[in-house]
Amino acid sequence: MHWLTRLFRKQRAEKQLDAELRFHLEQQIADFVAAGMSPQEARHRARLEFGGIERVKEEVRDTRWETHLDNFARDFRYAFRNLRKDRRFSLIAILALALGIGASTVVFSVVYNVFVHALPYKNFNRSVVFVLHNLTDGGNSKDRRYFSPEEVRAFREQNDVFEDVIGYIHMRPTYDDGKSIRFFSWGAFVTTNTFDYLGVPPLLGRAISKEDGSPGAPPVFVMNYRLWQREFGGNPKIVGRTFILNGKPTTLVGIMPLQFNAFNANFWLPVMANYRSLQMAGRLKPGVSVAAAGANLDSIAHRLHKPNPGGIFPENRFAIVPQTMLDSLIGDFRKTLYALLAAVFLLLLIACSNVANLLLARATTREREIAVRATMGATRGRLIRQFFIESFVLAATTSGTGCVFAYFGLETVVALIPGGTLPDESVIRMNAPVLLLSLGVTMLTTILCGIAPALHVVRGDLQPRLTGSGKGVGGSFRHGKLRGGLIISEIALSIVLLVAAGLLMRSFLILTRVDLGFDPKNVLYFELNLPPTYNTDLAGSLQKKNALTRQLLERMRALPGVTSVAEFADPPPLKYEVSDTIIRGKPHGDRWETRFEMCSDGYFQTLGLPLVRGRFFSEDDVSAARDVMVVNEAFSRQYFPNEDPLGHKVKLDTFDLPYFALAAPRDTYFEIIGIVRDYKTRGYDNPSWQSFPQAFVPYSVAGFNWRTFMARTAVDPNSLLKNMGQEVRAIDPSVRIATSGTLEASLKEFYRGPQFELVVLAAFASIGLVLVVVGIFSVMAYTVSLRTHEIGIRMALGAQQADVLRLVLLNGFRLVAAGIIIGLCASLALTRFLASQISGVSATDPWTFAAVVTLIVSVGLAACMLPARCAMRVDPLVALRYE
């Protein structure tokens, strides 16, 4: 192994090379002397002719491959040493880019997992769900997601847009485990083609198949992974066991894998033959658009309903609105993700230009080093390779740090994402494609920015760089422009980020600081789950429900720690019912929309709504179910502008809808007896708090199943929930508390959506700002160091320190000003995309813009200050001698 021995005998090879070249030189000298030159002249001529002996050696060495290996290792060592030596530079560069990479990896991961990899189902991007949108009330009432058996059949048979259609409906059966009967988890009835449609193989056992729907087939069900783990400890032997669900023995035939959580159900049963109504989904034929599918279904539905105009939707005023399955699961969170994606892209750009800037500045200061190395015998390839390796080392360190940031950042973000915004199916974690993308971007930037200056330097003439007279002119001037441009774009980008974050922050503050009109603190609420025995005939069930309510209110009031209690339908301020309002003697063409509440007499006192005029309900009003109504000021303002509403009679149109026939008082006019102060609720399309017309009627007039109770407490409201449960059971053991919470907690939960976006964007904006400060600082510091000589001359000629300070500050400020102008224009153009996510503040809010500009100007000047002071202290003598 010739080369191997040579590798280990490198020293000998070096010695031999030296001897060989030396021999050549001496032989040449001897020849010159023989030709009649003096020995001194001969030596001089020979050396001149030979050229740089070290250079020749270097070129000879380059012919051996082990030299390359050796140089490679040496370059690595040198790169590390260099980065360690210039610690400030390395730390800033690594941190800046690592933050950018970390942040972008986090956001890319979330986006990838939500959009690209969210659902494990076959062709899920062609799956659509559809809802029926009621147009009779201006499109504001709840959509109907359930379709009758006739509708389901018609959609299945008559559509020509779907490959396949499935139906499902949520249900919650009782479960008899031999010791007690309790409610089981939430499940769903599904049509028997559902599992084929979704195309996910079961983890254990089998899925539901077509045969399970044939008459006489034994009842079976399939469970999801989470329920299996939680309730049954992941025991595989459970498959094949029989469960008593709703009193019927049902065999568990399979377990689905972790990501399979279709319809947010925990288990699935084949749909019964006598099902009432179903939600539906269908897979579009290839090439059919969502809109086309909607039109097709719409025409089927209208055809179906024409013969019976007295049906659910009189006058055929409804529309079918299809939505992709993904959209229906993600909803508005898509917009948030797009905003974050844009933000993180800006941040990454800032980070990249920052590093590019640092590398450029550094390379220019190293021009002299490069020139010296080139003169000492470094070939061009060597120099470029060395810069490449330095950049590579930098990029690799950065990437490593970035990965660590991304890992912890992702954990934080996942914890911050408000519950329920993401479908159960999506599992957010770091993944290879995302990581590779981010790493690729870093490597590319670092290496390109690292090599570019090296290429530039080695191409040119070395002489002026070596002597230092080239400083600040020629090539470095061009770089100076590039660096200035980078800084300007950094500032512009960070202004866009800051404006977005500022707008979100203003909007969030307005949203959370708003006076709702009542105090949500210390209010416990819970909703009852009434068994079927409460829904027999109208008169009987109304009486039964009202008796239960009365007794429970009585018992709750007696509990220690409770100051007042009330019954109502929907917990304020996030939920409400709406109705068209009909007032005798006040015909109106447009829809008068009123939010209404059916409540007990304690409702106003419990929420703390002050009475403006008239009176509240009395206990008598409620127990006698009198047709009386309390309205709020907005109601009075809107429908009785110059009139006293007291004594007028009002009908809530919703009560007359056919499907409320059993429970609601039909064609009933309520007499207005009192006016209360407004409290704020939310709009439909705008998340901001507003006052809407509201009306309150006694709960006892209607027999709805919505029975919610609340208590204002003097102690921690959560501590009373157990007592409430006991009271409920004491009255009727078959009644259970379905959901519970405090008003404050539900508000907090509601704020988590905007808060999430705010926190993430604010974090990005602050990182961006820090990077910009670092960028401005490094460029100014570098410019000052380049112009030390010039400043020295100016001072020697009589310039004052203040002049120098002004010179440097003005220089820096020019960059900042240019960045601000570009950034403001970009912000004005871009913030309108945020408009749907902010409330209470316009997308071009002048205060936010002004605050951002002030912030940038002050941090920009601060970043210039330190280098400016350095320039001010330049000693003319030292500066001049330095050259």
Place this chain on the structure above:
Amino acid sequence: MTQDKSELLKGTLGMLILKVVALGPIHGYAISQRIQQISKDFFQLQQGSLYPALHRLEDRGWLDADWRKTDTGREAKFYSLTRKGRKQLEAEMLNWERLSGAVALILRTAEYSPSHALADSPFSKTAR
């Protein structure tokens, strides 16, 4: 002109060295002298290209090297041709002869019929 010469040399330097070494073991300085003499000072060999070339040829196994005493009694590195090197030299010389033959043919032919070449040229009229 030096630029042209060095370009010309670059492609053929390996062959020239091999040819010079083929005459018998010889050291680097003598090679450069010999090439310079034979070419009547046409090629001024730079050490910066001679020694890397020598080492490259040695690396490829076309040259062998050992340290011997010169006539003046000094130690020097002498290069000699290996069998592989001889084959390489023959191949390169053959190539070169074909190439230079072809080039010479073109030059000669073009020299003898300049008017023919110009007769059909669109420039011929204006040229006269």
